[in-house]
């Protein structure tokens with residue numbers, strides 16, 4: 001007379017768990033965690049009855065589904081962030097606006113001023129390539145102090161001026177929201193602030209209203 005041993009009973013279910021772990025790896029979602037869960041469950045299966053192992057299998061499958069959904073959500077959020085624009089500084093008071101005249105400027109004011117303490121982190125408003133970075137407005141004139149210009153898609157450029165510290169170099173790729181500088185009071189500046197322009201070329205003289213532009217890309221300042 002034959003009697004089935006516990007090890008014979010559980011071997012197939014342990015194999016099923018390993019198959020599930022392999023399937024999770026193939027799916028590419030939460031692979032490391034799922035593989036770990038599968039191996040742990042397989043060890044347990046050597047002593048556990050088949051019913052309990054089935055429950056574990058169901059739990060692991062549920063975990064795989066939840067992790068897959070979370071990964072998809074994270075991918076969507078990352079894609080949305082890459083596509084969008086952000087404010088160049090997080091906390092600020094709007095000061096001089098675009099197009100103002102007066103003694104501060106030899107021409108009308110070419111950007112939007114964000115009043116912030118010196119040393120405030122300045123972010124790239126959008127991903128792109130640094131095309132200007134340096135003192136004397138990076139070539140646009142001493143009034144700007146230390147400045148950066150970033151090239152974006154569709155003949156759009158963003159400019160950041162009066163900086164106390166520049167953290168990027170010409171030719172560098174930057175991501176949306178990446179810190180590129182610290183704000184300051186260099187050049188012809190009435191007090192610590194970030195001067196921010198949106199241009200249609202890399203150079204002075206091609207600025208458009210940056211607040212109106214940001215509104216068209218969903219950013220209100």
Ligand SMILES: [Zn+2]
Pocket residue numbers: 096109111112113194195196
């Ligand atoms: Zn300004």
